[in-house]
Amino acid sequence: xxxxxxxxxxxxxxxxxxxxxxxxxxxxxxxxxxxAVVVFVTEDSDLLGSGLRALPGALxxxxxxxxxxxxxxxxxxxxxxxxxxxxxIPQILxxxxxxxxxxxxxxxxxxxxxxxxxxTALKANTVGFVVTSLLQDAVETDAGLVLAxxxxxxxxxxxxxxKTGDEKSKSKSVIIQCCDPDNLTSLKALKVGKxxxxxxxxxxxxxxxxxxxxxxxxxxxxxxxxxxxxxMECTVLEEKDMKKLGMGMLLGVSRGSREPAKLIIMExxxxxxxxxxxxxxKGVTFDSGGIxxxxxxxxxEMKFDMCGAAAVLGAMEVFGQVNPKLNIIAVxxxxxxxxxxxxxxPGDIVTAHNGKRVEILNTDAEGRLILxxxxxxxVKEFKPDAVLDLATLTGACITALGHFTTGAITNNDALMxxxxxxxxxxxxxxxxxxxxxxxxxSIKGKYADLQNIGGGDSGTIIGGLFLEHFIxxxxxxxxxxxxxxxxxxxxxxxxxNGATGVxxxxxxxxxxxxxxxx
Numbered sequence: 001x002x003x004x005x006x007x008x009x010x011x012x013x014x015x016x017x018x019x020x021x022x023x024x025x026x027x028x029x030x031x032x033x034x035x036a037v038v039v040f041v042t043e044d045s046d047l048l049g050s051g052l053r054a055l056p057g058a059l060x061x062x063x064x065x066x067x068x069x070x071x072x073x074x075x076x077x078x079x080x081x082x083x084x085x086x087x088x089i090p091q092i093l094x095x096x097x098x099x100x101x102x103x104x105x106x107x108x109x110x111x112x113x114x115x116x117x118x119x120t121a122l123k124a125n126t127v128g129f130v131v132t133s134l135l136q137d138a139v140e141t142d143a144g145l146v147l148a149x150x151x152x153x154x155x156x157x158x159x160x161x162x163k164t165g166d167e168k169s170k171s172k173s174v175i176i177q178c179c180d181p182d183n184l185t186s187l188k189a190l191k192v193g194k195x196x197x198x199x200x201x202x203x204x205x206x207x208x209x210x211x212x213x214x215x216x217x218x219x220x221x222x223x224x225x226x227x228x229x230x231x232m233e234c235t236v237l238e239e240k241d242m243k244k245l246g247m248g249m250l251l252g253v254s255r256g257s258r259e260p261a262k263l264i265i266m267e268x269x270x271x272x273x274x275x276x277x278x279x280x281x282k283g284v285t286f287d288s289g290g291i292x293x294x295x296x297x298x299x300x301e302m303k304f305d306m307c308g309a310a311a312v313l314g315a316m317e318v319f320g321q322v323n324p325k326l327n328i329i330a331v332x333x334x335x336x337x338x339x340x341x342x343x344x345x346p347g348d349i350v351t352a353h354n355g356k357r358v359e360i361l362n363t364d365a366e367g368r369l370i371l372x373x374x375x376x377x378x379v380k381e382f383k384p385d386a387v388l389d390l391a392t393l394t395g396a397c398i399t400a401l402g403h404f405t406t407g408a409i410t411n412n413d414a415l416m417x418x419x420x421x422x423x424x425x426x427x428x429x430x431x432x433x434x435x436x437x438x439x440x441x442s443i444k445g446k447y448a449d450l451q452n453i454g455g456g457d458s459g460t461i462i463g464g465l466f467l468e469h470f471i472x473x474x475x476x477x478x479x480x481x482x483x484x485x486x487x488x489x490x491x492x493x494x495x496x497n498g499a500t501g502v503x504x505x506x507x508x509x510x511x512x513x514x515x516x517x518x
Contacts, residue, residue: 019173020119020155022148022194024187025128026180030056034177035124036091038115040108040135041067041074042100049100050074051132054181058086063094074098076107077492079114081121091122103138106427109150113493116154119174128177136184141425144178144185148193149505151176153493156201158208195321196508200501203307203314207486207499211286211303216262216334219283219309223264223332226313230320233267245377248350249358249369254335256290256343261335263374264309268319268328275516276327278384279507280374282367282391283309283334290337290363291345304499305367307485308390309334311503315511318504324511331378333370337363349448353377354470357448365452367393368463372470379472386415386475386517388510389467390503391482396459398483401431404491406484406502408432409464412475414517418510419477425513426505427491430479433461440465475517479503 025032037059041050046067047060062082066072072080076098084092095111097103112129119127129151135143178190206214206222220236227234239260242251247263254261264283284305288294294302309332316330344350348360350369353376358369371389379387397407406423408430410416416432423430439461442454450469454462464478484502488494 020152020176021173022151022176022178022190024178024180024190026183028181029054029130029179032128032179033088034126034128035089036093036122036127037089037179038093038095038127038129039063040097040111040130041072041094042097042103042134043074043076045074045100051134052130055130056086056088059084059089059092061085063092066094072096077114079118081118089128091124093118093122100134105139105141105146105425108135108139108143108146109427110492112147112150113154113491116151116493119155125173126175126177128179131178131180131184133182133184142185142189144180145189145193148178148190149197150493152194152197153200156204156495158205158495158498160209192322195318196505199314199318199508200504202317203310203501203504204495204499206310206313207304207307207501209303211336214285214303214306215259216283216285216336217259219285219306219313219332219334220262220264222313223266226317226320227266232316232320235265237263237265245353246351246355247353247373247377249352250333250335250373252344252348252350252360253290253337253366253369256338256340257336258340259336261333263377264332264334266316266330268316268330270323270325270327272325273327275385275514276329276382277511277514278329278331278378278382278387279312279315280331280371280378280387280389281308281310281312282306282371282389282393283332284337284367284370285334287337287364287366288339290366291339291343292362292364293339294364301486304486305392306334307392307481307499308503310499311390311481311501311507314501314504315507318508319511322508322512324514326511326514328511329378329382329384331374333374335370337366352470354472356450356469357445359445359448359451361451362453365463367391368466369452371467375467376470379470379474384474386412387471388419388477388479388507390479392485393463393480394460394482397480400433400460401483403483403488405429405431407460407480409435409461409468409478410476411435411468411471411473412477412517415475415477418513418515419479419506422506422510422513425509428484428502428506430506433464435461435465
């Protein structure tokens, strides 16, 4: 039996389109006819030890020889491309999994991602991947789901602004076939894995798009598109609406730009839902720092300052298809932070949505300002049971945790535990930072209730504690994704550069495994 999931990932540039489809087949491998096959091999084992006994004998010959001679050992992160000499499946891509007793879902996802990156090198339009009992036993969910997710994430490329002179390659369709003769996975599982990855890739596309082509109005248009496709409610508040609501922090940041700020509200509802959570994403489509101008070096990367918003939109795209039994409110404050003639100045005092007065000491600490108004709004208007925000908030988070772990601040240990577990499942790892009251002393205002920066230390913690003033004791987790949003190296399913889509799959796992807070 062979079934097609759907069109899946589409990688688009102005001249080149590659369509990647994942299909399912449970017929014997001896009856399959493919141009290439991907197999996953554990370290220092033979094909039997890797659960690959069902491969046709002629297909196994060269790979078995490579393993015996230790040309390829199955070490984690390693791979080997072989010509098999078997007419029905002439190419093999063997990907190492590392030690068998250390195999888990994240290892499998990364191995599949590495295979996804190598699809073009295989020069094949039909490529299979083999699901084995070894792989299924290593994961708590479904091996097919994890493999489909990893392959799709790994195959991602952002080519929207590149041209190709090869006319023959302008249109290419690659079919990735799940070979499952033992019926270990299902079409449904593959579809879910694909949906999760496609949502992440949507966030990557948004993050990678330059600021001249992605402005606040464009994020609003994307939100409306998602809402329309999945029958959600979507409201976009304009600056005149924000003024009536008293959102002085958000409006203050937007003053330097000719592009009007937007406040995007999306509402997903389920008839059986008993609780509501809110997710808020920072959407600064370009951050120059404003009057407190950033250094010129690497300022081009400040197009990524809307990756929190991108994660929220990617997650909503997934929620619209997997239909979780939870009400979800997504809020995105979006603006540019530029040093125009009307720009906010250091020393200005603004009034937040909740009435607090905030002294602006540094205009480059703008993310907490727009998030504060958005958090105050969603808590007051929707009264959610919990709220999460995602933001590329502080460079200090990169200093503290590097590029592999997202920093977290919380006021609720039970919610934090659910977020941490979702991070472990998805691979979007999270580490909780302390939030003792003493840290908050440094943002008490000199001339107002608060100031938007503290001293020179503990910047990530202080940024999070600033936000806590706007959630009115609602269970809350702040995720600082400054280090994990772009240019993350050495993870198989992450791009070699550019946006990672961090947070999308974490949010999906959090929602799908949601436990009501006591």
